[in-house]
Amino acid sequence: MTQEELDEILERHKLWLESNGKKGKCADLRGADLEGANLRGTNLEGADLCEANLRWAHLQFANLKGAKLEGADLRNAELCNAELCKADLHVAKLCMADLCNVDLREAYLYLADLRNACLPKANMCTAYLCGADLDCVNLEGSNLKGADLGRANLRSANLQDADLRNARLEGAVLCGTDLRGTDLRGALLDLASWPLWCFSLHPVVDKHIACQLLYHALAVMRGVDDDECKAVCNDPKVLGLANSFCPSTGRLTKLRRIVDKKKPDDAKRTKKTTRTTPKQRKQK
Numbered sequence: 001m002t003q004e005e006l007d008e009i010l011e012r013h014k015l016w017l018e019s020n021g022k023k024g025k026c027a028d029l030r031g032a033d034l035e036g037a038n039l040r041g042t043n044l045e046g047a048d049l050c051e052a053n054l055r056w057a058h059l060q061f062a063n064l065k066g067a068k069l070e071g072a073d074l075r076n077a078e079l080c081n082a083e084l085c086k087a088d089l090h091v092a093k094l095c096m097a098d099l100c101n102v103d104l105r106e107a108y109l110y111l112a113d114l115r116n117a118c119l120p121k122a123n124m125c126t127a128y129l130c131g132a133d134l135d136c137v138n139l140e141g142s143n144l145k146g147a148d149l150g151r152a153n154l155r156s157a158n159l160q161d162a163d164l165r166n167a168r169l170e171g172a173v174l175c176g177t178d179l180r181g182t183d184l185r186g187a188l189l190d191l192a193s194w195p196l197w198c199f200s201l202h203p204v205v206d207k208h209i210a211c212q213l214l215y216h217a218l219a220v221m222r223g224v225d226d227d228e229c230k231a232v233c234n235d236p237k238v239l240g241l242a243n244s245f246c247p248s249t250g251r252l253t254k255l256r257r258i259v260d261k262k263k264p265d266d267a268k269r270t271k272k273t274t275r276t277t278p279k280q281r282k283q284k
Contacts, residue, residue, distance in 0.1 A: 026047065027049075031051045037054070041061045042059070042063070043063040048068045052073070055077065060082065065086060070090045080098055083102075086108075087107045094113060105125045114137050115137065129147055132152045136156045137158070142162045146166045151170070153172075160179075172192045176195055177195050211241050215255070
């Protein structure tokens with residue numbers, strides 16, 4: 001696509017927006033080759049960019065609200081401060097893209113590829129990221145309140161100081177994820193893999209999540225042949241907290257006190273019964 005053709009499409013799209021659809025035409029850039037294009041500050045609200053090639057494109061401060069970007073190739077694109085509220089980015093490729101301070105509220109990112117993308121301080125409130133690949137993504141200080149990250153891959157992701165209150169993280173992969181200062185209050189973590197490393201020690205959680213982690217820790221500790229571990233597992237207050245997580249229905253059952261099985265007395269084990277003959281009984 002030549003620059004003249006692109007300029008004409010953008011001009012008609014501008015007129016379409018200003019006239020509320022009465023004049024001009026909504027930009028149809030499906031499958032367009034816009035690699036490296038300079039679209040900085042361009043208003044592409046509602047435009048159709050499905051499967052467009054936008055690699056290395058300059059889209060800083062661009063308005064892409066409600067834009068159709070399904071399957072679009074945005075690898076290494078510059079999208080700092082862009083507006084992508086309610087945009088459709090289903091299966092879009094955003095590897096290595098710069099999305100600093102981007103607005104992705106209510107965006108649809110199902111199965112999107114965001115590996116190594118840069119999204120510090122991004123606003124992704126209530127975004128749909130189910131099944132998305134967020135391996136090594138930088139989401140430091142981002143707003144992900146109410147976002148759906150079910151079954152998402154967050155391996156080695158940076159979530160430091162991110163806001164994930166009431167987010168859905170069921171089945172999410174959190175191996176090596178940086179959770180320092182991450183606000184997880186109200187988040188759903190069922191079937192998620194909690195990282196056991198130093199950068200997961202100081203998240204902000206609520207009582208439900210704390211009791212959920214405690215329940216699993218006690219379930220493991222019960223199998224340890226150690227008096228101190230058994231004492232912790234038998235502490236009524238600790239058991240009460242752990243069991244407060246356990247749902248009334250489901251596969252999990254409430255933890256009970258550990259009862260040591262008494263070993264039989266050595267004397268009893270070695271005691272033998274002897275039989276006497278009639279001759280011996282007469283002699284007695």
